[in-house]
Amino acid sequence: MKDNATERVQLEAGALRLELAPAVGGAVAALYDVQDGARFDWLRPATDDALSRRDLFAMASFALLPWCNRIREGHAHFGGREIAIRAGHPAGPSGRHPLHGIGWMRPWRVAQAAPARTLLELAVDADAQWPWRFEASQSFELDPSGLRCTVALTNRDTAPMPAGIGHHPYFPHRAGTRLQTTTAAMWRGDSEVMPVGLEPTAEVARLRHGVRLSELDLDNNFTGWQHAARIDWPGSSRALEMSADPPLDFFVLYCPSGADHFCAEPVSQCTDAINLADRYGPGEVGGTVLAPGETLSGSWTLRSAR
Template identity: 70%
Template sequence: MNHDETDAAGSGGLVELAAGRLRLLLAPQVGGAIAALHEQRGGERLDWLRPASAQDVARGDPFAMGSFPLLPWCNRIRDSRARFAGRDIAIAATHPARPSGKHALHGLGWLRPWQVAEAGPAHARLTLAFEADDQWPWAFEASQRFELDPAGLRCTLALTNRDTAPMPAGIGHHPYFAHRPGTRLRSATAAMWRSDAEVMPVALEPTAEVARLREGVLLSELDLDNNFAGWQREARIEWPDVARTLVLAAEAPLDFFVLYCPRGGGHFCAEPVSQCTDAINLAGRHGPEEIGGAVLAPGETLAGSWTLRSA
């Protein structure tokens, strides 16, 4: 990997944190995203998350970042439309040319610049204020607190309803990891949401993939873009070629897990989230253990933390 091309450290507007051998680069203007998280081992660099390039940061491409926040909902809303408590949600489709692109994707936070509220050598807090509009008719505030130590990263998300009416809410993060030769993933869940051709959930089942992930599986054997319920809030990633194991862990309400692992792809996503895809439209047919999600009263906050640590 040519780190002159893939390292965004020289780009303007970034916040850099350091602890021991770890370095974290944040891109507040690119959806409050993580641009890079890596460690120095001697003269070598090992990326924990897929690194963004300086060019990716300059053009503000959130899809090229190492991870970005998901809020005020996680992943997709079917047909970009929903109705809640008498208010209509009508989101502009993110990628209408794709089969799944007509479904509103990943929330609103990743598409807006965040502000740096505080920053120190090993911690930072980013904030976002959103005014209600024709797409999302609730005002809200959000924050991300990043805390780096020599063993890893802790990120705490918070979403507060600043409107006068209850608001549906979901939070999460969207980390991209390198799919290196021999990469293995182990994570315990109860069931997987099977998806249709447009990557929307249609049935929750204890599939064969659930059993394989519980025991640990080579990612090269999977081809998934699915939500998992009953997550035990931990995923173990093993990269045998570089002798590194990372543990992704989360706290309530991040009780759901998304695995995006395209066959033959150079990266995969293991996402801690508080709701499954399209939870707002599925709420009338499924319970909270199956779809998650929350309803925030005016002034109420939904918050959760996830960590990434070396094992």
């Protein structure tokens, strides 16, 4: 059912609750369970104030498309067309590298709604910033054990379009939070979080064995991801398993020191993939080219772990 006061769509399955904010970038506003009257947040919840202000950075999660992460200085060329993201688009620390695509900045339409399933849709016309017309959808399916989300991006233009998809969940960083995931290498970033080198770093080894997130301070892309991650909150004896299907073959970890949240993101390309593609292979930067009418889709899940 829809709560018009806060512009939320609410789904339920067993003890699990999902709240969506279609008008705020088609974002997830909250994902939590209620057991014995107590609420436990799986994702960092958006407040009513954040929703009313449409504070994109305060949502629980949102879709990344038609590119993931950053484009260097908002400029790239592809197929004789120029990508030129104007100043004012949300950007990184330097303010020069626009973030997270276009979808999270637009209101989405509720195309289907059921107690445990909702489909959101988006249509975007070509313009001087992103010169391809596209459509997108997010399918949210809830069951008592977890959430499955499928993101789809379709090229509705007359020319091939570069494409990337993913999701950007914000998890609570509670005391003692641990993360375990297996990857092959990490893109080192410069002071503006732009990729400068790919290495099997110490962080790769630590994450493979599981690490307390309080020991890390990262905003990095990882390659060779094995499509699974485990989050443990020892103080609550609770844990989550996140999994993803191809083409969500890359993993981003945003874990700022001292913050009350972190982001573990399943994505189909690394930062600035469109500008790096002429120097690196698809296994290193990812990304897809969609022919007119072609669709790129990928699913990721969150489930309670034992």
